[in-house]
Amino acid sequence: MSLYAELAQRLREHIELGFYKAGDRLPSVRQLAKEHGVSISTIQEAYRLLEMDCLIEARPKSGYFVPEAKQQSGVPNISRPPQRPLDVSQWEEVLNLLSNRTENAVCQLQHAMPEMREATLKPLIKSLQELTKQRPYDGMTYGDIRGDYSLREQLVRLAAASGCSLHPDDIIVTSGCQEALSVCLRAVAKSGDIIAVESPSFYGSMQAIKAAELKAMEIPTHPTEGMSLEALRMALDQWPIKAILVTPTVNNPMGYIMPEPRKRALYELAREYDVAIIEDDIYGDLAYEFPRPKSVKSFDEDGRVLLCSSVSKTLAPGFRVGWIAPGRYRDTVTHIKYVSSSMCPILPQIAVANFIRHGGYDKHLRRMRALYQNGRDRLLADIRQYFPVDTLISYPQGGFVLWVELGHQYDAVKLAQVAASHGIYVASGQMFSATGKYRHCMRLNFNDRTAEIRRNSIRLLGQLLQSDAALALAS
Amino acid sequence: MSLYAELAQRLREHIELGFYKAGDRLPSVRQLAKEHGVSISTIQEAYRLLEMDCLIEARPKSGYFVPEAKQQSGVPNISRPPQRPLDVSQWEEVLNLLSNRTENAVCQLQHAMPEMREATLKPLIKSLQELTKQRPYDGMTYGDIRGDYSLREQLVRLAAASGCSLHPDDIIVTSGCQEALSVCLRAVAKSGDIIAVESPSFYGSMQAIKAAELKAMEIPTHPTEGMSLEALRMALDQWPIKAILVTPTVNNPMGYIMPEPRKRALYELAREYDVAIIEDDIYGDLAYEFPRPKSVKSFDEDGRVLLCSSVSKTLAPGFRVGWIAPGRYRDTVTHIKYVSSSMCPILPQIAVANFIRHGGYDKHLRRMRALYQNGRDRLLADIRQYFPVDTLISYPQGGFVLWVELGHQYDAVKLAQVAASHGIYVASGQMFSATGKYRHCMRLNFNDRTAEIRRNSIRLLGQLLQSDAALALAS
Incomplete structure (x- = not known):
């Protein structure tokens, strides 16, 4: 990781942990450069990254600030499910998710499927091929x-x-x-x-x-x-x-x-x-x-x-x-x-x-951890940029899925249907409850490196949310 | 199939279907040769085969007879299980069967495992090898x-x-x-x-x-x-x-x-x-x-x-x-x-x-049907030859397992234990009942072509049954 990316990462954590709060002014470029003993352009580059992720904003002649208006980095509140044992429903919704016909797929955010094209997985593939060849009867x-x-x-x-x-x-x-x-x-x-x-x-x-x-x-x-x-x-x-x-x-x-x-x-x-x-x-x-x-x-x-x-x-x-x-x-x-x-x-x-x-396992996991963490940060930034301001997002500490909580006026089930017609697939939230709660939520993956496609898809989802009245439950 | 083997097969069926009963005299060699328009030596050869299988016996100067004393070709009677719904037990016995340590195995008659070394199965093995090589990500x-x-x-x-x-x-x-x-x-x-x-x-x-x-x-x-x-x-x-x-x-x-x-x-x-x-x-x-x-x-x-x-x-x-x-x-x-x-x-x-x-499937099955039918006939003959006279045996119409019902005085569970110490494994009958009935029964396979080894193992099982007092429940 380059120096400016490392610095950006550290600052990102500080912001996300609340060290810098909404409305706070960040240290000046000059001040930070001196503090870390790096060039001014390195700091500028780091700030640019954070700005792209909407984590900070530049105010002319004033410096860099944590945005006040959009508190999109908030995580969801503690959940409040029904306080009694219940039968599980939602099977048809799950079956529908499992049976998605995705010939038209532009971006599949719905499954918890790992990225499998990394070179670090190749020795395993090779080993299985050899075993199949050499020990067929054991198979x-x-x-x-x-x-x-x-x-x-x-x-x-x-x-x-x-x-x-x-x-x-x-x-x-x-x-x-x-x-x-x-x-x-x-x-x-x-x-x-x-x-x-x-x-x-x-x-x-x-x-x-x-x-x-x-x-x-x-x-x-x-x-x-x-x-x-x-x-x-x-x-x-x-x-x-x-x-x-x-x-x-x-x-x-x-x-x-x-x-x-x-x-x-x-x-x-x-x-x-x-x-x-x-x-x-x-x-x-x-x-x-x-x-x-x-x-x-x-x-x-x-x-x-x-x-x-x-x-x-x-x-x-x-x-x-x-x-x-x-x-x-x-x-x-x-x-x-x-x-x-x-x-x-x-x-x-x-x-x-x-x-x-x-x-091979340890080596592969080292690779995947870095890949997924990067994918998380990019997806978070995309959602913050394109989704409504009251959107809450979980902050995964591992893996390759996150949880999005839209405002209660939204219906992620309808969103999923409309999005599917555009070739974008998401897992709407009601399947993650016994009784169909969380219709305003969805799970998205960040499992692969097609970040550009995903960014465009998140943008489209955001546009749908902010424009299509059919998605609002109230309508 | 040669002419005499075909004839033997037809006679075998007649005997097994009860067309010739215990004690009956079979047609003379000369009579049968005339009837079928074949040579006397062909009939003699057919009778020799049946004699080897203990299905008929030659009495000097009298001809060939279905044996009177030994009704070993009898199938078991209709079963008489308890006439009420019951909880299934016997899991430990099944687990024991599944977990058999068979390093010392001489002959494994306990599992319903098909023969897998036939050439007709090779195209399937090859296909899987190719798929594993060419389409690893589908896998x-x-x-x-x-x-x-x-x-x-x-x-x-x-x-x-x-x-x-x-x-x-x-x-x-x-x-x-x-x-x-x-x-x-x-x-x-x-x-x-x-x-x-x-x-x-x-x-x-x-x-x-x-x-x-x-x-x-x-x-x-x-x-x-x-x-x-x-x-x-x-x-x-x-x-x-x-x-x-x-x-x-x-x-x-x-x-x-x-x-x-x-x-x-x-x-x-x-x-x-x-x-x-x-x-x-x-x-x-x-x-x-x-x-x-x-x-x-x-x-x-x-x-x-x-x-x-x-x-x-x-x-x-x-x-x-x-x-x-x-x-x-x-x-x-x-x-x-x-x-x-x-x-x-x-x-x-x-x-x-x-x-x-x-x-490939149809071709393989043609081969396997013939192989297993042959295996059945050999195993039946071996059991008839070596097991006690009151042994009853099922007469499979397909597949590669049969069911042996010993006299009620025998304990197949004990037999299985003793046999295992000789490297011979059988599936004792109590696992095939909800409640542990059929302790005097066992299932044996005839799934492969190691007929000689199996014959020797059946002989040993027969010796154990006829000699080892520990196997008798009465003892």
């Missing part, structure tokens, strides 16, 4: 029902990076994280039981709750700190909750990382009320900070945390390599995994194991 | 949640061979038949519901019943005609059964094919009582007769039959390519399939689609 037979041992050994290594001390026998390989979540829900709860979830929450786990005949209890969730533990305690007091399902490290859809003390407190609370925790860690290794944050599982002393993950976001979803560290639920989880889809294909497991063992 | 992305369209088009063709008229949109691809069965059970029944099943029945579907919190109602099942429709009607009268789960075309573990009129009657009965039918057709294309028998689904007029299948037995299990034709349950099945494991990998689907389209 055709039934393997270990718990997953290939060589992979489980490497997953132990990954888990160690999030503070977990596991043995290969503590891990069960699944067909992606979706199967992991589904199996865990069925392992800890029976028909009619209540599961506490974040709000908003990933639609895949919500639909798994529905399919298992469970009820979802949405807990108010803070856009930077995660599930409210105070609200969770009240819910635990009031309802016979069976398990807590959370995505605390790089949340989907919000992107926050629950602070470590709160993760520990979450575990203690689960212990106090004797409920299980299903921890979806699928984005955990994509936290921009390194080393990555600890998982809730790392605090688990009595096996009540079932950690679920996969390589679908870190590497590629098509490998269908996911896993569970099921703690004390191992026997039940093994049973349900077996009936769910029997064993998983062997060769992708071996390829991923080799990729981790030989350092 | 890494999310595909259609219902499965690749090109595969569903070909599956429509396969379904037509069993009398079904389907459209690609009537099919949902799954991760093997296990996921298909599991999804269908969850689609048609809710926690506590009762499912009618054959007895004995495939342990994988029984365990899926358990995991879905359902109860199994085992229906008396005839070893050549399948589930007793009379008993089924009584059960339907008496219990609120939600669905009937059957494997009517090449049953696992018995190998029978339910006669077509009975399949139609089964459908009519389901319609009369308004219950669903889940039809496991995974072995259907391996029926020795050609064209293959019709499925129950082929009689379905109102979409109440959910057909489940996969290529795990016809081609290879490692591809994890299965499917459901869910009839009227399509929406629910799509939902549960999505939460179960999201989409399936694309490249194996395309490889299988190409294999079917280009005729």
Whole structure:
């Protein structure tokens, strides 16, 4: 990263953390140049970047200021879901999202799909090609029902990076994280039981709750700190909750990382009320900070945390390599995994194991973290520039999706429909609630490097929002 | 097939169908030669083959007879399971079977694993290798949640061979038949519901019943005609059964094919009582007769039959390519399939689609039908020769497993343990019942061509049965 980009990044953080507030004047170019021992043009270049991102504005003869009028950098407020367990609906909306016909696609912002064209992924592709060529019969037979041992050994290594001390026998390989979540829900709860979830929450786990005949209890969730533990305690007091399902490290859809003390407190609370925790860690290794944050599982002393993950976001979803560290639920989880889809294909497991063992995984993630962080900053800037001034945006600490909260007068479902006719696809917010809340919200990805196309698409979305009366709920 | 082998085959069928009964004298060599217009040595050769199989015995100066003392060719009687819905147990036994450590394996008769080394399978392997090389990114992305369209088009063709008229949109691809069965059970029944099943029945579907919190109602099942429709009607009268789960075309573990009129009657009965039918057709294309028998689904007029299948037995299990034709349950099945494991990998689907389209599938199956039928005859002969005289054996009409019913004094569970210490693995019968019946039974495969090794293993099993007092329950 060049000197001026680094400086811009530091200033950006200061602004976003509130060190400089709306209306504040920033240090003069001369003053800052002296302070950092760099040239005046370097500072000018850094300020220019921030200006492009609408984070600062130049006032003639006065200097640079944090804009007063537009507080677009605000994050959403804590959510206020209904305070009772409810059946999950919204399946048709999810199916519609999954079935999008995208022949006309200009820009696909709707899926949580990783960028897969980076050179750092090539050794994995090559390895799978070689295995398919050299060991075809291993690819055709039934393997270990718990997953290939060589992979489980490497997953132990990954888990160690999030503070977990596991043995290969503590891990069960699944067909992606979706199967992991589904199996865990069925392992800890029976028909009619209540599961506490974040709000908003990933639609895949919500639909798994529905399919298992469970009820979802949405807990108010803070856009930077995660599930409210105070609200969770009240819910635990009031309802016979069976398990807590959370995505605390790089949340989907919000992107926050629950602070470590709160993760520990979450575990203690689960212990106090004797409920299980299903921890979806699928984005955990994509936290921009390194080393990555600890998982809730790392605090688990009595096996009540079932950690679920996969390589679908870190590497590629098509490998269908996911896993569970099921703690004390191992026997039940093994049973349900077996009936769910029997064993998983062997060769992708071996390829991923080799990729981790030989350092390819770490190298790839270093690359992706930088790429995604850059994508986040660009998308944030685009939204701030083009969306209505009252738009609130989550500030992801990892991964490649963020959450946009429009003014309550907007209908993101209608927006999504109109946008689709222009070839621009977004995931409207109601799918991330059990009951169709968040119609004024949407999840957008910043997963690839086609920033110019995305910028134009965000501009068009902004124009639609600010012009098309059909999008306003009030109309 | 040579002339004498053909003749032997015809005589074998006559004996097995009871045309010649125990104690009957067969036509003299001279008489038969004249009748068929062949040489005496041809008849002698045919009789020699039957003698080797213990189907006939030569009595000096008297001619050839069907043996009196040993009625080993008898098939088991109709089963008599408990006449009430029950929770499924036996998971530990199944897990033990799945987890067999087989480093010392001499002969693995325990798994329903197809032979995969035939040259006719090579084009499929090659196709997958090429796809992996040429279209790696298709292998890494999310595909259609219902499965690749090109595969569903070909599956429509396969379904037509069993009398079904389907459209690609009537099919949902799954991760093997296990996921298909599991999804269908969850689609048609809710926690506590009762499912009618054959007895004995495939342990994988029984365990899926358990995991879905359902109860199994085992229906008396005839070893050549399948589930007793009379008993089924009584059960339907008496219990609120939600669905009937059957494997009517090449049953696992018995190998029978339910006669077509009975399949139609089964459908009519389901319609009369308004219950669903889940039809496991995974072995259907391996029926020795050609064209293959019709499925129950082929009689379905109102979409109440959910057909489940996969290529795990016809081609290879490692591809994890299965499917459901869910009839009227399509929406629910799509939902549960999505939460179960999201989409399936694309490249194996395309490889299988190409294999079917280009005729490789049909060619491979022609080869496998002949191979397995030969394997059946050899295994039957071996068991008749070496096992106790009161042993009953099913007479498979397709596929590569059969069911052995020992005298009630034997314990196949103990036999399996002792045999395993000799490197010989069998699937003991209690796993094929909800409640651990059939301890005196076992399922054996005849899936490969290592007939000599298998013969020796059957001999050893026979010796163990006839010598080791520890195997007798009475002891």
